[in-house]
Each structure stands twice: as C-alpha cells, then as structure tokens.
Amino acid sequence: MKKINFAIELGSNMTSIYKAGVGVVLHDRSVVVTGIKGKHEVAVAVGNDAYTSGMEYRKVVDNGQIDFSLAEILLGEYFKKIEITKRDGVLFLVSLDNMKYVAEFKNLAYALGVNYVKVLPSIIATTYGFEIENFRKSFLIVDIGVNTEIAVINNGRILTGATVYNGGSNIDQKIAKLIYDEKCIEISKESAEKVKNELATLLPNDIRSMTIEGFIKDTTEYSKVEVSSSDIFGIVVSEYSNIASAILQIISSLDSEVNLDIKRHGIYLCGASSKIAGIEKFLKVKLDLESFRYKPNIVTMIGAGQILDDEQNIEKLVAQNS
Template sequence: MKKIKFAIEIGGGYTCIYVRGQGLALKEPTLVAAEPTADGYKVIALGNDAKKLVGKTKENIEIFTPSPSGEFSHYEYSVILLKHFLKKVGFKAHEDNALVIVPCGLSAKEKENILSVCEGANMGYVVLVPSVLCSCIGEGRSIDTSKVNMVVDIGGTATDLAVINMSTILKGATLGIGGKSIDAAIVNYLAYSQELVIGLPTAESLKNEVGSLYLNDTLNMEITGVDAQSKSPKGAVILSNDLRNAIEPFFSEIVRAIDTTINTLPPEIVADIINNKILVVGGCAKMQGLEDYLKKNLKYPVEISKDVDNTTILGAGKLLSDQQLLDSILKKI
C-alpha cells in the first residue's frame, strides 16, 4: 500500500490536517465567503478569513460551509477550500497521499462525491476512514479486538454514533444535528422569548460560554443585539437557564438515538458497552453538564473524551503510523 503522510478531517465546523512526523498542522473553520458576480459567485475569503466576516458583510455576500459529500453546487467551493488548506501545510499536488476522515453511514454516492473533491484538489492516493474509528483510536481504545466500544461524535453539523469491534462498525447512525443547529436554535429562541435579534457568532459565543444542561445554572453573559420591534440596539444579560430550553431538545434527541441503537443489540455486546463506557467526542461534548445529563437520562455509563475537539484527527494521525491497523480497517469498510 502507498505511504500516506496526511490525515484530513473536513468537519462541519472545522477542517483539520495532521502531518505524519509533524502533528496537527492546520485547524481552520470550514467556511467560504463569496459574493455574486455577472458570471456566478466570486470567492473573497476562506477559512479563518471567512470566519472574521461572519455578521459583518454586505447582505449579498454569502458565508457558508460547503459539503464535500453533498450537492454538486458545493463541489467547486469544496475544491477551492481544500486546495487552500493543502497549500498551507505543504501538500504536494498529484504526489502526496491522504487519509480522509468521513462520517459513518455515507452512501456510495456521497463517498464518490468526496473522492471527486479530493481528485479536484489534486490529491494523490486517497483512503476514506469513518470518523468514529479514528475517535476510538485517538482516545487510546483498541478497535481491533473483540471488545466492543460505542462512540458518539457531536460535531458541527451532524452527530455520529456507532458500535465498534474488530476494526469495523457493527451498527451506526447519523443525526443531522450539531453545534450549528444549536446556534440557530439560540437565535430563534431569543428572538421569540426576548424579542432580541442576534447573529450566529453571538449565539455561538453564548453556547460556548454559558450553554449548560444543568438545571438552574447561574452562568450568565452580557450581549448586545437589536430590538425586534424598534430595530434599535438592545443589551441583555443572558442566563444559562434562559438557553436551556433551546439547547436541551438536541441532546434529548441524541439520548433517544443512543437508546434506540443499544436496544437492538445482543446482551453480550451491551455488557461490553457498559464495561467500557460510551465515549463522547466532538466540539459539543464541551457543553456544561453534558456528562451528568447523559448519565441521568441513559441507563449506561459515559466518558467524555479528554480532548473532545481533537480526538478524531489525532486518532487518524496515529493510524498513519500503524500500517497494519490501517490495512485491517480498509479491508472491512
């Protein structure tokens, strides 16, 4: 098998690139800013630069996350963004090979779309590896034994859950909810409950700073938005408890999905999951009170990853140095 030097995670929130022998070399928002022209759209900013423009541009400028596995209209922007990131880490076009992390449960067409984007970005040999396998490896768990692990990855635009053993996924599911869904819910909730209009960057800050699943949490944050009626500036102090009604339904849905998945499994596998604990990774795993919330609402023990933001890409990095395990995974997916 050809030697692979790069591991790439094109997440709904961030794109990460790990370079063998170097470590995590890039982590930037998966964002494109584009403005309309007579011939279509012109890209004006990418990654970190696009993030700085969120909420601060003319109305006709679109800032979005292209989906490499999704609709064809995103193909061009996915290629442009990936090329931009690869150039930053010294990727040699047509020469260097890569391991690309993907969600579990992708269709053959979606995998084909991702490989097409990689080809468009002038990448060499490319292998696709499910994110949940990388998450297990990143946390230091063995995936090539009969011992069963369950992983829940709460990302920017989706949540993956999977049951794993012998380097393969026994059962998996993907939910179309993640950190960005929560941001949008916070925007809508404050507009409805307090007639306060805020942008997604402010909602993201609220989520990260005072978002909590604890009942009666007293965390608070002062923000400025716009009064929905008068359109004039309006300040407010937002309490964690104010946001819980917007946030909690998403985690309730994740709990139901975990329960549904486990309820279909044989007792021996469930026993392993209980012994090993359900591993929770992804940016939203930082939510205050999540571990207690899951323990209260699930019948099963959970473990929040030690490095929720980077567990998956670091696991992929470990795979780059373990050819035997990588070969074993690729034979089974």
C-alpha cells in the first residue's frame, strides 16, 4: 500500500518539502528562470540559484495565484534533487483560497510522475505545529506572510476561515510607491522587501533608518536615499489594521461557545510577516485578546511532520477539510 511520505508547501516566497521520518529536506525560493529547448519551456535555474543569477526570474506564486505550468517546472527540479519518485506519495499543503484548485494540484503531481496525492489546507498543519494539547477546543490561528491566513479550527476541522490579501506583499509594494512618490527614487522589489524587513514596526517611537539605492525618478542615474521607520509607519499600521479587522469579522461570525474558547486560548500567530516589533500589543488591543502565542514560520513544516506520522489521520483531515 502506498503511503504519503512527503509534504509540500508551495509558498509565495519559499517552497518547503518535509520527508517523513527525516524532516525538512528542502526550503528554497519559489522562483524559476526558464528557457526554450525544442518546443518546450525548461528550467535554466530554480530557487535561490535563479534569484541570484542576475537573469530575469519568474515567481511561481504571485500574490497567492499559482502558475501551475511554472510550478511543474520548479517542482520537477526539486523532485529530482530530493529524489521523489512514482513510488512516493505527496501531501500538498495549500492556502485556504487555493483549496479550489485541488484537481490542479493533483494533476500537477500526476504530471511529475507521482500518482498518490492528497491536498490539505496548510493552516491545519500549522495548527499541529503549535502542539496544542486539547485539540477538541476551538483555536484561532493567524499566519501572516505574503498574504494572511486566518482560521478557527476545532479537532482538526476548519470551522471558518479565509485568505486575506493583506501582508508582506502589500507592504513591499506600498513602500516602493512611497519612496518613488516622496523621495523620487525608483527601487527594486528586493530593496522594498529589505526596507520592510529592517524597518517595519508597530511602535510609533521607533527611530531606525537605513540607506538604499535606486534610480532617480525618470532618469537612468543611480542615487542613494535614507528611509526611516517613521517614513513607512503609516503603511505598516494600515496593513495590520486591515488584518485585525479581518480577524474580528471572522470571530464575529462564531457562536458564543467558540468565542469563549478563543477568549480563553487567545491568538496563535506565525508567519514571516508576524515578526514585527509591537505586534503583540497591537493585536491584543485591536482584538481584545489577552493570550498571545507565537512560533516562527517553520511551524507549518513542524506540523506537517506530525501529520505524516499518522496515515489514517491524513485521510480524516483531508475528508474533514475538502
């Protein structure tokens, strides 16, 4: 009997693959440089090799939307690298919004020669990664990354949830626009992301600053400009306020018993864009929740490992959340 022995999360920034009994065997960028060989589009470089190649790379997942043709090229190279074959089974961990593409994910696996495949919302694996003791209660899970995943989960089943298109990607775009509009410098998306990672804060008195380079507006001349936390503070507060509003909207749809569980357990927070100064106090005030539990963005892969250990539970979780 075939067994699911790999879990795959094809994220907007990174692709992670977990092998049962081993751990994370791949964590690399979800980007690819392609070329034409005969009549077919093929990989020239993938992952970090593509990102640092100096060639124009393409994102496999752009603002949550998956290009399945590029995904086949990217995962084809990754499957070869870690030796996933037709004898293996794979579990795709996908965003809530992308659960409508279950058939496409299965066809992707089939195209890569893997015939045993399941699809599960990634936020279920995230819940397992928090190592919650009383799984029969209801818990609020929030994963803030490029976008934001919000779900209320009880006993491995999503009671309600949504993908919210607020998060790191929006902040990057707004930072680039602000620097262009106010400082007359055009910067790359990588530079905008660096500004976000270095300076984004929810603390109004943050005084950090940095110097970045870019093209002077409407010219080909290069220049440097200083950017501070206060410059981008309004962008950051607005984005996280939108996330808080989305969480409140989801909570408001729940019955009193589930709300009581959430009040008792608080918010379970993870994701690359949750690593921001002041977020705990900000969300406690916005959501009126006292308890706050945080784990880094590897939490989904930690949960994936736990799920892969129990084949029967995989079937149950997939059935509950399909």
